[in-house]
Amino acid sequence: MGNKNSTIVMLLALENYEPESYELEINEIFDCILEDRPYDESPLLGRWELIDLLESLGHHFLLESKNLDLSSINELRNIVGRNSTDSREELILREKIKNILSGQ
Secondary structure, three states, X not given: OOOHHHHHHHHHHHHHHOHHHHHHHHHHHHXXXXXXXXXXXXXXXXXXXXXHHHHHHHHHHHHHOOOOOOHHHHHHHHHHHXXXXXXXXXXXXXXXXXXXXXXX
């Protein structure tokens, strides 16, 4: 894998067929964003592209459920932009994004 679209397709397949692996991958992407390190499945994508990837996945689920709010993606952008987060803020944001990306 290498580009955003192929990574999205891979993640959507995981979400449908291996939900546990999907959740692990979402957590890995989140870690890569916060730690500013490459995501193994798409090492050419930087942290901002990974945020865009999460947003694209969120829009996919937004089409399925009209109750989703993608403002937490913007919160993630703000955290990355200021290069700081505390563990409580990270935990809350991680949970919000996980809920969006699991269609809840």
